[in-house]
Amino acid sequence: MAPGTDAQRPHAPPHAGGSWWPPGLAVGAVAVLVTAWPLLDRVLPGTEPVRSGHALAVGSSEDVEAELTFRRDGWALRTGTSTAERVYHFSRGPAELTLSTVTPTTAVPPTAPELWRGLDRTLRAGDGSTRLGPPDPTRAEDGTRGLTGTLTSDTESGTAVLYPSPDGRFAVSMTLTGRDATRADLADVDDVLTSITFTREDA
Amino acid sequence: MSRARDSRSAAVPAPRRSRSHDRATGSGAPRGGAPGAGTGGAGEAGAGTGGTGEAGAGTGGRPTPHHAYPDAPRPPALAATAAIALGSAAGLLVLLGQLSGSARVFPGEVVLALVLAAATFAFGFWLFRRIRPVRTPDRFPCAVAALWGLTAATGAAVIANSALRSAWSSVLGLDLATAWGAALTAPFNEELLKLAGVVLVATAFPRALRGPADGFVLGALAGLGFEVTENLLYAVSAIVQSGATAGALSVVQSAVLRVGVTGPGSHWAMTAVAGTALGLLAPVAWRPPPGRAAAATGLVLLAMAMHWLLDAPVFGNTVPVILAKVLVIFTAAMLVYLAARRDHRRRVRAALAAGGAAEGLPRSAALALASRGGRYRELRRSAPGDHAPVRERQRRLLDDAEEAAAISRGAAPS
Numbered sequence: 001m002a003p004g005t006d007a008q009r010p011h012a013p014p015h016a017g018g019s020w021w022p023p024g025l026a027v028g029a030v031a032v033l034v035t036a037w038p039l040l041d042r043v044l045p046g047t048e049p050v051r052s053g054h055a056l057a058v059g060s061s062e063d064v065e066a067e068l069t070f071r072r073d074g075w076a077l078r079t080g081t082s083t084a085e086r087v088y089h090f091s092r093g094p095a096e097l098t099l100s101t102v103t104p105t106t107a108v109p110p111t112a113p114e115l116w117r118g119l120d121r122t123l124r125a126g127d128g129s130t131r132l133g134p135p136d137p138t139r140a141e142d143g144t145r146g147l148t149g150t151l152t153s154d155t156e157s158g159t160a161v162l163y164p165s166p167d168g169r170f171a172v173s174m175t176l177t178g179r180d181a182t183r184a185d186l187a188d189v190d191d192v193l194t195s196i197t198f199t200r201e202d203a
Numbered sequence: 204m205s206r207a208r209d210s211r212s213a214a215v216p217a218p219r220r221s222r223s224h225d226r227a228t229g230s231g232a233p234r235g236g237a238p239g240a241g242t243g244g245a246g247e248a249g250a251g252t253g254g255t256g257e258a259g260a261g262t263g264g265r266p267t268p269h270h271a272y273p274d275a276p277r278p279p280a281l282a283a284t285a286a287i288a289l290g291s292a293a294g295l296l297v298l299l300g301q302l303s304g305s306a307r308v309f310p311g312e313v314v315l316a317l318v319l320a321a322a323t324f325a326f327g328f329w330l331f332r333r334i335r336p337v338r339t340p341d342r343f344p345c346a347v348a349a350l351w352g353l354t355a356a357t358g359a360a361v362i363a364n365s366a367l368r369s370a371w372s373s374v375l376g377l378d379l380a381t382a383w384g385a386a387l388t389a390p391f392n393e394e395l396l397k398l399a400g401v402v403l404v405a406t407a408f409p410r411a412l413r414g415p416a417d418g419f420v421l422g423a424l425a426g427l428g429f430e431v432t433e434n435l436l437y438a439v440s441a442i443v444q445s446g447a448t449a450g451a452l453s454v455v456q457s458a459v460l461r462v463g464v465t466g467p468g469s470h471w472a473m474t475a476v477a478g479t480a481l482g483l484l485a486p487v488a489w490r491p492p493p494g495r496a497a498a499a500t501g502l503v504l505l506a507m508a509m510h511w512l513l514d515a516p517v518f519g520n521t522v523p524v525i526l527a528k529v530l531v532i533f534t535a536a537m538l539v540y541l542a543a544r545r546d547h548r549r550r551v552r553a554a555l556a557a558g559g560a561a562e563g564l565p566r567s568a569a570l571a572l573a574s575r576g577g578r579y580r581e582l583r584r585s586a587p588g589d590h591a592p593v594r595e596r597q598r599r600l601l602d603d604a605e606e607a608a609a610i611s612r613g614a615a616p617s
Contacts, residue, residue: 080369
């Protein structure tokens with residue numbers, strides 16, 4: 001190596017352009033991309049209605065599939081912020097339901113309390129004021145055991161539930177909140193928190 | 204030809220003195236352009252001087268009198284510098300907004316992700332500068348290109364991608380948008396955002412982009428920056444997606460997958476190919492003849508196609524399929540690199556032969572300067588006290604040879 005010869009002269013070569021159009025085009029392209037797509041997204045409908053009785057596949061492993069069934073009309077899926085089988089955002093009036101599916105990567109599946117603590121940390125990463133209360137046992141309609149507890153933050157309160165899949169390979173959490181929702185509003189729709197079923201593929 | 208003859212007849216040190224004088228006083232040569240080429244366009248410089256272009260082809264003419272250095276940056280360069288600074292600051296703010304919550308709750312995991320990102324960046328930065336043929340490029344423009352990828356391009360991509368993917372969800376429905384959203388969003392948004400940075404770097408530091416090989420390197424570095432930040436975001440996302448029960452493991456697994464499996468055929472490769480396109484355009488003052496414009500467009504489209512291939516859920520998402528896609532992308536990038544490298548070395552060697560002849564150097568000795576090993580061997584052969592002057596002569600010959608190569612590239616037909 002001859003490092004001393006590697007340094008190049010700074011500044012411009014003979015073709016050093018005084019042309020404005022390349023940087024103008026570059027800046028224009030960036031500006032268009034960060035403004036045009038958000039504007040387009042704003043004019044498109046960001047939600048789609050969820051039919052009563054509709055079962056939505058919300059997570060799966062090799063052996064188990066989870067479905068959430070909506071018993072009531074009026075729920076809407078926010079498609080823009082949802083990702084299939086990972087995170088869903090629903091709303092019904094002032095109530096907001098967020099469903100997340102997590103897939104632990106450890107060889108030994110984490111316990112439900114460990115997953116609950118993980119959910120607490122995950123929620124705090126999104127909103128630093130969010131706190132989960134101590135968990136209580138709960139059961140889904142199909143008998144799957146889970147945990148439930150209160151959720152509070154500076155701006156809203158509600159309920160969180162968490163169901164590890166029977167094979168331990170994934171878990172589904174749901175939070176039912178609403179910035180403008182009263183306890184009665186949330187109580188009206190909290191049956192959705194238990195309307196999840198885990199089905200073994202070979203069943 | 205008369206200019207070429209004048210160049211040959213000039214004593215070698217003379218142009219150096221004259222250039223130094225010009226640079227010191229900020230007078231003499233037109234700013235950034237060949238004499239008579241008012242706008243400094245490469246096409247004009249090459250066409251106007253003729254013999255200079257021939258110098259690279261071995262006529263013996265040296266380009267020295269025809270290239271001059273701007274005594275101050277031009278307004279577009281200043282504007283591009285400002286755009287890079289603003290874009291990087293804005294992108295950094297967006298990224299801090301993305302990461303601050305996770306950094307607060309998962310500090311150890313985020314530090315681990317940062318360490319892995321820094322290691323990836325350090326290795327990539329060294330490697331991509333090292334692969335430039337003939338000699339390593341100037342560090343500062345390279346760092347700025349990488350900075351754009353690290354901050355501005357990724358920050359803008361966070362905004363543009365989320366909005367476009369949301370729009371796709373509205374149009375296609377959630378399931379289809381989840382499957383195809385990345386392939387329908389990232390190749391267009393991200394390739395343009397990364398490439399915009401290379402254009403700005405080329406405007407702010409025109410000497411950094413004088414041909415396809417420079418474009419490949421700057422593009423690779425902008426892509427590297429993008430890839431490193433994206434890896435960081437994915438690592439933090441992996442903590443959440445795994446239930447936040449074993450964050451460090453999630454970070455390491457994400458890094459292994461994104462560096463070890465998809466890394467060889469990811470953003471650096473795509474933007475390197477697109478950057479090569481800019482290396483075709485910059486030497487002709489961004490006013491390419493049709494053939495060269497078509498080639499540049501083809502390279503940008505190839506970069507987007509490579510990106511699409513990686514993101515599209517075609518052939519499944521198994522590890523062998525992903526590895527096959529990465530291999531295709533890596534091979535495409537290497538073919539482009541080898542072509543750019545060959546072109547650069549050929550032009551520089553021709554110019555070195557001419558420049559060496561003008562200094563009375565044997566042809567073999569002049570050509571040896573085109574490689575790092577050749578320069579090192581010459582230094583080793585020289586007496587210890589001669590190292591500094593030998594090194595200076597090497598640098599001067601290489602400066603002029605690369606200058607001639609750039610001019611010949613601008614003068615060459617598409």
